[in-house]
Amino acid sequence: MADKRKVLLQFDTDQHASSFDSLVAIDAGADVILPYANVGLEQIVDLIHGAMFTRGLDDLCRTAAFFGGSNYELSEKLYQRSLGAFFGPVRVSLMLDPNGANTTAVAAIRAVETHTSLDGKQVAILGGTGPVGTRLASLASKLGAQVRLFSRNKQRADEAIGRLPDFARRELIQGVLLPNEANRATVLNESDILIAAGGAGVQFFPENWLSEATGLKIAVDLNAVPPAGLPSIEPHDTGVLRGQGTVCFGPLGVGGLKMKIHKGCLRALFEANHRHLATLEIYELAQHYG
Ligand SMILES: NC(=O)c1ccc[n+]([C@@H]2O[C@H](COP(=O)([O-])OP(=O)(O)OC[C@H]3O[C@@H](n4cnc5c(N)ncnc54)[C@H](OP(=O)(O)O)[C@@H]3O)[C@@H](O)[C@H]2O)c1
Structure with a gap:
């Protein structure tokens, strides 16, 4: 048998x-x-x-x-x-799903989609050159967003864009230097959606940053290791309104959805012998998990 x-x-x-x-x-x-x-x-x-x-x-x-x-x-x-x-x-x-990059990026995008479609939105990704940031940029562009992928080094940002998977719409993605104190408010107010995907423990902005973000609709911080990537977003935030009305998601808020997606995809592997799940397929399957 x-x-x-x-x-x-x-x-x-x-x-x-x-x-x-x-x-x-x-x-x-x-x-x-x-x-x-x-x-x-x-x-x-x-x-x-x-x-x-x-x-x-x-x-x-x-x-x-x-x-x-x-x-x-x-x-x-x-x-x-x-x-x-x-x-x-x-x-x-x-x-x-190396280091959870696909399931994390998909969970962040799905979290945003609980509040708004990405089509036509301005999306800023801080720490965008890492595995999570590059998956975020690929998915957001696929969904019709204009994406700015921020790095400490413009060449690194451009090279990361050059390595994106084929489904990414590169014409919608621009490599940009991380904002500094002088242009931070401008960057924030030119963005509908901000996602911090820097390395563990990397803090991008000071405590008061949300007070400058008058037009920002959604902010997501994926860094679970203190200090927070975007201070004043709490780790468990799942669609909490903060600052001037920005909908906020913290790393554990997104992490709960990431775990659901990760497990759901693993279960799907055993339903057939032909499931091949990389970034885009995980995003498509995730529609069933939240
Ligand atoms: N919440 C969850 O469930 C979950 C799951 C998995 C991962 N994560 C988190 O997701 C985040 C992204 O993961 P990842 O693997 O893509 O990260 P990563 O590769 O370690 O770092 C991403 C980018 O951060 C930038 N960076 C590193 N040090 C920096 C510094 N001191 N100042 C400014 N930028 C800096 C680098 O970009 P440049 O060198 O180009 O500037 C790097 O490419 C991490 O915080 C990780 O812990 C969360």
Whole structure:
């Protein structure tokens, strides 16, 4: 009799496979997690062949693979190379979410969408060159927003835009230097939506920044490590009105939705053997999770 256990191969680019990703997978219903650390391009096809050829066709929906770790670009290459190893129905479902970048960016966009459509909006992304910021910029542009991707270095911002996934509408995205005290109010008031996606513990603005933001409709801070990225947004804020009427989301407010999306996508992996979930597919599935 075929083994009906749901098995997740967890491919991680770091020295240790993420315990967070393992635990979320168990909570989402995976029966067995097979964690692989330090996975490189030389190993991935053999590992994926193990997932493809061990169980019969009818049982492939009970094997899936998750790509994580702190190196987004390498994880994405592993994911792409795995897709290239499949043929016909001989495939397993895959999910790409290195350091939670896709599920976090999708959760932030979905949080914003509970209040407004992004189409035609001016979106400012602080710390926009990281894995979360670049996914945010890609999704926001896809949804029709004009995006300014802020960095401490203009060249880094432009290079990050050059590396965005194909679905991003690059013509709607502009790389910009982080605002300083002199132009902060202007940047705030030229934006409908502000998202802080800087590294952990990076604070962008001083305490009183919200008083300058007279036209800002929505502000999202994704940094959960003190000090806050956008002070005066509280970690648990989920659509709380602050300042001059800005709807605010804090990192734990967005984090709750991120966890729902992460688990929902993992469950979806085991519903069929052909789910291939990267940024855009995770966004599409997330419509069902909030
Ligand atoms: N709430 C949640 O559920 C959740 C889940 C996952 C991640 N997160 C958070 O999401 C945020 C983004 O994650 P990530 O992995 O994309 O971040 P990251 O790669 O560590 O950093 C993003 C960008 O921050 C900028 N930065 C770094 N140090 C800075 C400084 N001192 N001053 C100004 N800018 C600085 C850098 O851009 P430049 O060098 O180009 O300026 C960097 O590319 C993090 O705070 C992370 O903890 C939250």
